[in-house]
Amino acid sequence: MERYERIFKVLSDDKRLKVFTLLLKMGKEYYVCEIADALEESHYNISKYLNELKREGLVKEKRIGRGVLYSVKEAEDEFMKYLHNAILSIPDTLLSRNMELLKLRVSLRQENKCVIGVNDPRWLEIAKEVK
Amino acid sequence: MERYERIFKVLSDDKRLKVFTLLLKMGKEYYVCEIADALEESHYNISKYLNELKREGLVKEKRIGRGVLYSVKEAEDEFMKYLHNAILSIPDTLLSRNMELLKLRVSLRQENKCVIGVNDPRWLEIAKEVK
DNA sequence: TTTTCATATGCTAATATGGGCAAATGAGAA
DNA sequence: TTCTCATTTGCCCATATTAGCATATGAAAA
Numbered sequence: 001m002e003r004y005e006r007i008f009k010v011l012s013d014d015k016r017l018k019v020f021t022l023l024l025k026m027g028k029e030y031y032v033c034e035i036a037d038a039l040e041e042s043h044y045n046i047s048k049y050l051n052e053l054k055r056e057g058l059v060k061e062k063r064i065g066r067g068v069l070y071s072v073k074e075a076e077d078e079f080m081k082y083l084h085n086a087i088l089s090i091p092d093t094l095l096s097r098n099m100e101l102l103k104l105r106v107s108l109r110q111e112n113k114c115v116i117g118v119n120d121p122r123w124l125e126i127a128k129e130v131k
Numbered sequence: 132m133e134r135y136e137r138i139f140k141v142l143s144d145d146k147r148l149k150v151f152t153l154l155l156k157m158g159k160e161y162y163v164c165e166i167a168d169a170l171e172e173s174h175y176n177i178s179k180y181l182n183e184l185k186r187e188g189l190v191k192e193k194r195i196g197r198g199v200l201y202s203v204k205e206a207e208d209e210f211m212k213y214l215h216n217a218i219l220s221i222p223d224t225l226l227s228r229n230m231e232l233l234k235l236r237v238s239l240r241q242e243n244k245c246v247i248g249v250n251d252p253r254w255l256e257i258a259k260e261v262k
Numbered sequence: 263t264t265t266t267c268a269t270a271t272g273c274t275a276a277t278a279t280g281g282g283c284a285a286a287t288g289a290g291a292a
Numbered sequence: 293t294t295c296t297c298a299t300t301t302g303c304c305c306a307t308a309t310t311a312g313c314a315t316a317t318g319a320a321a322a
Contacts, residue, residue: 001148001225004218009143013280014136021132032299045281047299066289066298082217087135089209094132114298144310163269176311178270197268197319245268263322270317278309287300292293 004079010056011087015041016049020058020072021087022098029062029069030102033114037123038102067114100130135210141187142218146172147180151189151203152218153229160193160200161233164245168254169233198245231261 011017018039023030030038036046050070053059057080060073075081092099104126142148149170154161161169167177181201184190188211191204206212223230235257239246246254 001145001152001221004221005143005145005148008139008148012136012140012143014132015280017132017136017139042282043299044283044301048280048301051300063289066291066296068299078220079217082213082220086210086213086217089213090132090135146310173312174269175271175313178268179311182270194319197266197321199269265320265322267320268318270315272315273313275312276310278307280307281305283303285300285302288298290295290297292295 007056007058007083010052010058013049015039015045016052018095018098019046019049020053021090022095022102023059023070023072024084024087025092025095026099026102027072029071030106031067031069031114033067034102034105035070037105037127038098040098040101040127097130101127104130138187138189138214141183141189144180146170146176147183149226149229150177150180151184152221153226153233154190154201154203155215155218156223156226157230157233158203160202161237162198162200162245164198165233165236166201168236168258169229171229171232171258228261232258235261 011020019035022035022038032047032050033043035050036043039046050059050061054061054070057073059070062069062071072084075084105123108123108126142151150166153166153169163178163181164174166181167174170177181190181192185192185201188204190201193200193202203215206215236246236254239254239257
């Protein structure tokens with residue numbers, strides 16, 4: 001049962017569950033810094049969460065230049081397919097702000113460069129408009 | 132997200148996951164002492180696990196005389212239905228010994244009385260036959 | 263009532279977990 | 293090479309979780 005126990009454990013933390021749910025609902029690839037800004041968390045913690053999710057086979061990574069793109073790994077068995085569906089059933093309303101922020105954050109991409117997060121005045125300006 | 136986080140948390144422990152998976156796969160009602168013996172755990176810990184599962188709405192209880200019957204609570208939303216299916220997808224082989232023990236344990240029921248577990252020589256005799 | 267039985271709960275010590283900071287990678291740019 | 297940037301990792305501290313024991317309930321039997 002260890003695999004299943006570990007999968008539930010990695011999803012049992014608010015922050016990690018939000019990271020995974022966001023990636024699953026948005027369905028594309030995102031940089032660590034974009035996810036961090038969308039969830040209004042520190043970059044190093046988001047990096048830790050993504051690594052924990054990767055360790056359990058929930059997400060995959062792809063290095064692009066200096067950045068790393070993360071996305072949900074395709075479900076390879078029945079358990080994981082149902083788990084994805086369960087998490088997709090979580091109401092969007094619980095993450096609407098973060099999904100909105102992520103879309104905005106991605107729209108700032110310039111030749112695959114990240115506009116750095118919390119301290120960047122441009123980003124703060126944009127983020128405060130989103131309820 | 133708190134509800135979902137809490138549900139994953141209660142399933143993130145080996146023992147609690149086994150209790151819930153066993154109840155879900157077997158699909159009937161069982162006494163605390165029966166579940167404890169089937170999982171070869173202490174009665175007080177199994178009682179704690181069942182209460183934690185109940186607190187998150189995963190199982191329900193029914194008092195019968197001195198005993199308490201526990202069973203899986205029907206899924207009431209999409210999330211829970213998919214979660215049940217995910218857990219039902221966990222291979223039976225991982226719990227075959229415990230499912231076997233539970234069936235044996237239930238077959239000993241006498242007018243709703245429990246034959247007490249770990250220290251009862253009759254039960255030990257029966258249990259050691261199951262691989 | 264008193265006793266017995268099945269289950270539940272309170273307490274404590276050992277262990278695990280999470281967050282934040284600082285420093286380390288690793289890859290491209292200069 | 294050296295510098296910069298995005299991400300990762302190691303470390304420490306505060307907090308949370310867990311198991312086991314002892315005790316408490318609550319319901320029926322004596």
